Amino acid sequence: MKISVVVPAYNEEAVIERCLNALVNQIVPVDEILVVDNNSTDRTAEIAEKYREYGVRVIRETVQGLIPARNRGFDEATGDILGRIDADTVVEPDWSQRLAEAFADPDVAAATGPSWFYDAPLRRTGLAAQRLLCHRVNRVLSGHPMLWGSNMAVTKECWRELRDHACPGPDIFEDLDLAIHLHRLGRTVRYSDRLRAPVSARRIGGPLRDLYRYLRTWDRTYALHGQRRAAAGARMLTLAGLVVLFPLVGLLLRAYAPEQGRLSLRRLFSRGAAPGSRPIP
Template identity: 85%
Template structure:
């Protein structure tokens, strides 16, 4: 079973090295790693090229957007299993091993697992929250399993069928879109709790306005696919999260110093923002 991993990247010079370090140091080596440079204007491609001797291949997609970059990577990957993570993902050392275990079941077409924020405090709480909001809530709303774009994989054979059904975007959650089409095609999505891939908290460390713009894509994706009840539910969860959870989480992230692993009152009161420390391209 050959495993390829696709990493779409746009202006990710601050994150891509850590991401690739985690991939090339797997307990069970990954067979192929494709970094899809999506018109970066920084050193993303240059940094990724340094990993060529570790099985990393840099390809370029000129059509801007996560979905074109993802599609290009999946199309060019040669593995039997096509993993997909973000450039700020840092997979656990046994990630590829857990991936192989998940696909040992020949009925599984796609697999996904949980994440937490490596640059935020309370890792166990973050893991529980991610399980709840990204997997269980979505499953409750839609009636079928989800995929988590920062930590997912599917078979090459499945992608070849799914490729012609997946929506082109751009204003959708691409992982939710894939999950919906997999369900409609009768494909089995397996949730593997031990398939874990920590990610950055930089998106929720940004402004309320930016987070709202990002999350509104959640219910829009459901609405686009005709799932009106799910869209209403997603909108309600989004508003509740922004009103009741975001203020306290934003303060905690502003005060957190990842290098020291502690909360700092001085950092909380400083003028520099967490959003500046965790830029989103």
């Protein structure tokens, strides 16, 4: 079983090296790694090219957007299993091994797993929250399993069938879109709690307006597919989360000292930016 991993990337020089280090140091080696450079103007492609000797291939997709970049990577990948993570994902050392285990069942067409924030405090709490909000809540809203774009995979055979059904975007959650179409095609999505891939907290550490603009895509994706009740539920949860959780999480990120691995009152009251507040390109 050959595993390919696709990493869409746009101006990700700050995080791409850590991502690739994790991929090339898997306990069970990944067969192919494709970094899809989506018109980056920084050193993203240059950094990725340095990993060519480890099986990393840089592809350039000129049509801007996560979905065109993802599609290009999946189309060019040669593996039986097509993994998909973000450039700020740092997979666990046994990630590829767990991926192979998930697809040992021939009925499984797609697999996904949980994440937490590696640059934020309270990682166990973050893991539990991600399981709840990104997997269980979505499953309740939609009635079927979800995919988590920072930590997911589909079979090559499934992608060939799914390719013409996937929506082009741009203002949708591409992982939710794929999960909806997989369900409609009668395909099996496997959630594996051992398939773990930490991600950066930079999005929730950014400006509230940017986070709101991003989260509004959640209910819009459901609405696009005619799931009005799910869309209404996602909209309510988004507003509640922004009002209740965002201020608390913002304080935790501001107080977190990553070099010390603990919360710092001095950092909380300083003017320095929180570690998760790096802007998203």
